[in-house]
Amino acid sequence: MARIWILGGGVIGMGWAVAYGAAGHAAVVIDPAPHASSALNEAWQAAQPTLIEMGLLGPQSVAPVHAADTNAAGLAPDLVQECLPEWLDIKHQVLASVEPLLPPAVLIASSSSGLSPDDIGTVLADPGRLVIAHPNNPPWIMPTVELCPSRNTEPARLDDLTVFYEAMGKSVIRMKKPILGHVVNRLQAALWREAIHLAAEGVVSLSETERAISEGLAPRWSLYGPSTVFHLAGGEGGMERFLEGLGPAFQSYFDDLGAPQLDRATCDLLVRGITDHDPRSTTDIMAERNRMVPRAFAAIAQLRNDAA
Amino acid sequence: MARIWILGGGVIGMGWAVAYGAAGHAAVVIDPAPHASSALNEAWQAAQPTLIEMGLLGPQSVAPVHAADTNAAGLAPDLVQECLPEWLDIKHQVLASVEPLLPPAVLIASSSSGLSPDDIGTVLADPGRLVIAHPNNPPWIMPTVELCPSRNTEPARLDDLTVFYEAMGKSVIRMKKPILGHVVNRLQAALWREAIHLAAEGVVSLSETERAISEGLAPRWSLYGPSTVFHLAGGEGGMERFLEGLGPAFQSYFDDLGAPQLDRATCDLLVRGITDHDPRSTTDIMAERNRMVPRAFAAIAQLRNDAA
Numbered sequence: 001m002a003r004i005w006i007l008g009g010g011v012i013g014m015g016w017a018v019a020y021g022a023a024g025h026a027a028v029v030i031d032p033a034p035h036a037s038s039a040l041n042e043a044w045q046a047a048q049p050t051l052i053e054m055g056l057l058g059p060q061s062v063a064p065v066h067a068a069d070t071n072a073a074g075l076a077p078d079l080v081q082e083c084l085p086e087w088l089d090i091k092h093q094v095l096a097s098v099e100p101l102l103p104p105a106v107l108i109a110s111s112s113s114g115l116s117p118d119d120i121g122t123v124l125a126d127p128g129r130l131v132i133a134h135p136n137n138p139p140w141i142m143p144t145v146e147l148c149p150s151r152n153t154e155p156a157r158l159d160d161l162t163v164f165y166e167a168m169g170k171s172v173i174r175m176k177k178p179i180l181g182h183v184v185n186r187l188q189a190a191l192w193r194e195a196i197h198l199a200a201e202g203v204v205s206l207s208e209t210e211r212a213i214s215e216g217l218a219p220r221w222s223l224y225g226p227s228t229v230f231h232l233a234g235g236e237g238g239m240e241r242f243l244e245g246l247g248p249a250f251q252s253y254f255d256d257l258g259a260p261q262l263d264r265a266t267c268d269l270l271v272r273g274i275t276d277h278d279p280r281s282t283t284d285i286m287a288e289r290n291r292m293v294p295r296a297f298a299a300i301a302q303l304r305n306d307a308a
Numbered sequence: 309m310a311r312i313w314i315l316g317g318g319v320i321g322m323g324w325a326v327a328y329g330a331a332g333h334a335a336v337v338i339d340p341a342p343h344a345s346s347a348l349n350e351a352w353q354a355a356q357p358t359l360i361e362m363g364l365l366g367p368q369s370v371a372p373v374h375a376a377d378t379n380a381a382g383l384a385p386d387l388v389q390e391c392l393p394e395w396l397d398i399k400h401q402v403l404a405s406v407e408p409l410l411p412p413a414v415l416i417a418s419s420s421s422g423l424s425p426d427d428i429g430t431v432l433a434d435p436g437r438l439v440i441a442h443p444n445n446p447p448w449i450m451p452t453v454e455l456c457p458s459r460n461t462e463p464a465r466l467d468d469l470t471v472f473y474e475a476m477g478k479s480v481i482r483m484k485k486p487i488l489g490h491v492v493n494r495l496q497a498a499l500w501r502e503a504i505h506l507a508a509e510g511v512v513s514l515s516e517t518e519r520a521i522s523e524g525l526a527p528r529w530s531l532y533g534p535s536t537v538f539h540l541a542g543g544e545g546g547m548e549r550f551l552e553g554l555g556p557a558f559q560s561y562f563d564d565l566g567a568p569q570l571d572r573a574t575c576d577l578l579v580r581g582i583t584d585h586d587p588r589s590t591t592d593i594m595a596e597r598n599r600m601v602p603r604a605f606a607a608i609a610q611l612r613n614d615a616a
Binding site for chain 2: 011029061072114115123136137142143144145146171173174175176177179180183184185187188190191193194195198201202203204206208209210211212213214215216217218219220221222223224225226227229230231232233234235236237238239240243247248249250251252253254256257259260261262266267270271273274275277278281282283286288289291292293295296297299300303306307
């Protein structure tokens, strides 16, 4: 059992707290907001049915607790999970005040989706302890955690953290260096950008692109990523043969992909398009998602085990 | 039961023949190559275990047959599925000779992945009968069929074809107008291009992007496409709130996405990267794919039914 300080009780902080608590770590959400304690309790309670179904709740699990500040948080932690707002000056201010309380070996894992670990770590005496550990949302359902070192981080420090997250069942994407948006959001952005382009060009509706992905592509991608799909399309000659035969076609698709801007007209199209696709409230869809997405991950993991 | 002429006995023609035969349509593969008859028989036999597991083989199923030319193919068909090589002059030559044999209502559905229906149809007396019906590969496993009218196609003609393919269990993506690469390959290209860029920039290996997609993103995309994922990320405010909060971040990711060229160095990186990811022969991976991908589609379809 590790002791985790979670800095910030927003959606991501609460989500990490649920993930850590279920995995049996002593998570303390540090947030001065008056409602943070009750919000944490609600998040933990709301997650129970899904955690049970995911097989993640057991004798090891321990409810996360709230502390208004680091004084109230008790003993120094084994890991800090930073989930503060995405503004560099707020992160700097809080991290500068927290670092003196930490033993030298303790890493600060930032959940930042957009800031560079080098920029976040500038205020630290030991900037190498600042790494990115960016979850997908919600962090207690989605398995992906992107780990990225700052330029001062020793690789061995990241090795330990990789082992730690993998022991929690996380799928760790280990980045060698920072890039804007990390890996997962860039991949999502690339797919989504083209879906927007096709809808904005009037080729298909946004709903058709959702279906093309969900009913056409994603079940296959759940087992074999896009590079493997094209490797297989090359037959016995594999990727090399595929690139000889279809490389020029794919280069022409690459060159023709759209670059839509999220201006008012495009945003309106997205808001209308998604409601046409699924007119239910996001609250209703989210309740379904919390029920169904863990089942999809479990079903695919089972299939992958069967294949191995 | 419909009578289908399949023009061309390559990989896609044979794959369509298996799909039509399993669904109970009388498919005739028309190809002058000496080995076409035995190749068709082999394709049909090899598909049997997977068809059985998919629940697609039954009393309705009928083995596809081969004919060396249209004279040997017998009665005029109800539908022509064009699966000729991706060269406009070959398609023109064959289609000009086939059209006089067809009753007026019969559509020619082209499997072309890259040519425009307007360009393919120029040699026809009735160019409006030429539509795109592009499958994913293999056509008897993958559910997606992209339908695209030529500029002369009456929408009602496409309605009938949509119903026909959906009755075969296909997931029809109905395009309003042509675009290079259609929808599915453009979406695949967008995702793959960024995976290549991240590997080429040395941020992660190609294998890590495969894992980020297969273990991180695709099981969720199997239930909810990328637009729905971001709609939910907006909470109760949905897509509108998401775009207010994270639109600028995603615009910055859009603007920073890579544009790699499939030059020699990049192709080498892909060939090495995919072998590092999975060193098995493509024959072995393909045998596994034929066994596992239908199960993934079935598992996800079952989950989707449970949710509904």
